[in-house]
Amino acid sequence: MNPLKIIKYGKYFSESRFVAFATRYGKKLAFVQRAVVLFLCLRDQDTPKYVKAVIAGALGYLVLPIDIVPDTIAALGWVDDVAVLGIAFKIANRYIKTSHEEEAKKLFPFGH
Secondary structure, eight states, rough: OOOOHHGGGGOOOOOHHHHHHHHHHTOOOOTHHHHHHHHHHHTTTSSOHHHHHEEEEHHHHOOOSOOSSSSSSGGGGHHHHHHHHHHHHHHHHHOOOHHHHHHHHHHHOOOO
């Protein structure tokens, strides 16, 4: 999926929806900690707007209950979500700070 297509999912992102998602799945899914890193990067004032748009789109896709591959399909249902997060990470990598990583580990020690 290309980054411009990811941005359109930003309309589904909200801080409260993401926190609810992270709380619900934080101990069940290892990639939630990585999503929290992106969330913290999104909230950082030093992150450029275009990077924030991609992150919001990726997190919006993550919290959206209807995906390309439904999340209810065991294991396979999360593959598309992880792929979208991977693309967002590639774009945001230069703006992810050590403090984002450390805070995510404190909030969600499970995962990597």
